[in-house]
Amino acid sequence: MALARARRQLTAHPLALDSALAAGVLLCMLAGSFVDPHSGHTVSWSVRTPDPLSLLLMTLGAVALIFRRRAPMTVLAVTGTLSVVESVTGDPRAPVAMSAVVALFTVAATTDRPTTLRAALLTMTALTSAAMLAGPLPWYAQENLGILAWTGIGATAGDAVRSRRAVVQAIRERAERAERTREEEARRRVAEERLRIARDLHDVVAHHIALVNVQAGVAAHVMDKRPDQAKEALAHVREASRSALNELRATVGLLRQSGDPEAPTEPAPGLDRLDELAGTFRNAGLLVEVARADYDAKLPAAVDLAAYRVIQEALTNVQKHAGADAKAEVSVVRVGPHIEITVLDDGAPGSEEAPVTGGGHGLLGMRERVTALRGTLTTGPRYGGGFRVHAILPVKTRTRTAEDPV
Structure with a gap:
């Protein structure tokens, strides 16, 4: 629960998330710059110390990652340039290419596949060529091949994230369309039901009002001369009006909701x-x-x-x-x-x-x-x-x- 809450907060503040990511990448680059993989031990600290230029390049690469969402291509160009500079000037070299890998991941995750392929090929070629041709290590050194592998992994991982987002978005859109279709179908059925009820109301009212009108006219015509016939006509008026009210009550009762009080109805x-x-x-x-x-x-x-x-x-x-x-x-x-x-x-x-x-x-x-x-x-x-x-x-x-x- 706490992890999900923290994730929501970081998602709501992307700049803070990118800043934390940049700080983490900087720490990883600093830690990597103090390790000598060619020593007799698995990990040897303090055997080499990065020079001030390498520290500056690592810091600039990490700072550039803060703006990776706003300008991913620009950040990739900046971090790639810093990695090339580090490859040809530093010895021992600091892992500045790590920032370029993260930037390439961002480009792959936020753009389309053709753009990702072009950016990945250009970045892999530039960084690997600079390390092999201008670096102090032999061209076949594992560090040079590592740059090729890590840039490929960054591009592939970013493309996978983009594809997953596209699939999730497509599923969400289909669900929304299905929901809209169900709502439209419900509205259509409601409109049809209202039309049916309106037809019933029209038939009932037109029929009984016509009868009431005729009988009332008869009663008015014979009221003075034949009061018995007028009384009979008025009885028919009363009967017709009662029938109209009963049918109206039964028809309008269809509009009641499930929680409404029950009303008398008839078949x-x-x-x-x-x-x-x-x-x-x-x-x-x-x-x-x-x-x-x-x-x-x-x-x-x-x-x-x-x-x-x-x-x-x-x-x-x-x-x-x-x-x-x-x-x-x-x-x-x-x-x-x-x-x-x-x-x-x-x-x-x-x-x-x-x-x-x-x-x-x-x-x-x-x-x-x-x-x-x-x-x-x-x-x-x-x-x-x-x-x-x-x-x-x-x-x-x-x-x-x-x-x-x-």
Whole structure:
């Protein structure tokens, strides 16, 4: 733990880290300058003492390493020059080339591979040639070959560090991209869910408000002359408003979070409530006939809800646009692997024109529902007057994905 804390602190202060590295390299060069590897013992201290020029060159090389992150190529040039000077002037020579090796490591770790290769070849050639050709030792001495080996090791180690950093960075970027992709997918799913809930809200509100509007108009019309009929109409208004509130509560309840208080909900409506739906429109004065030949087929929940909403929206449009004396016909037929929904109205004379295909949010919502289940929806005026809504829904279906063609 203490080591990790110290490492974080040094990483946060690179100049202090480089200064400590420069001091360590200087100590190593000073220690190496006092050792005579050719003595009879393994290590012999105080056999030779570096001259003042060698001490100056070692100090300058170490100081230059403090700026290795800011100007790696410049530091490599300075330390390489100091190493060449030491090779041709000092005897016994101090290991100034150690600073050049560290500088070459920094260049390899902070630049690309071609730059590393060029810098390594130039440094190895310059230092080794100076030591072999101008140094006091024979060209084949192990110290000269050691310079060649250590410069190669410095360049190789720096390139390995750079490659590892690149791999780690690539892994981090892939992880970030994957995280962004997951977030975008989550946002897309949230948007789709909001659109579905918005369609439900539109269908519910449009249906019940249309009924409330009609019944309130009837009540106002017969209030003075036929109070019993006005009372019945107001009862229908109350029933429609209660149903609207219940469905709104159930739909908006989908937006609650897991920690929110529970709210009363009810199952999503389906074709099993078709007679009840038709009854609400009959109570509002719309003549509705229902014909079914679906053999009580068990439908997936999404298909059952979509069929119910299509009929509900179509009858609501009839109620709003076809006039008070209009007549609507609803048919539900099972045809092979599909179920067909048809809603027709006769378009009573003098009524408003029914909405054309694609107009209004109701038809758009129906089309989105059917298309999401890979079904088809056809809407348009009928020959001779009226309007027709025809939907074909697959009994076994899957929702459309982002990869499916539109």
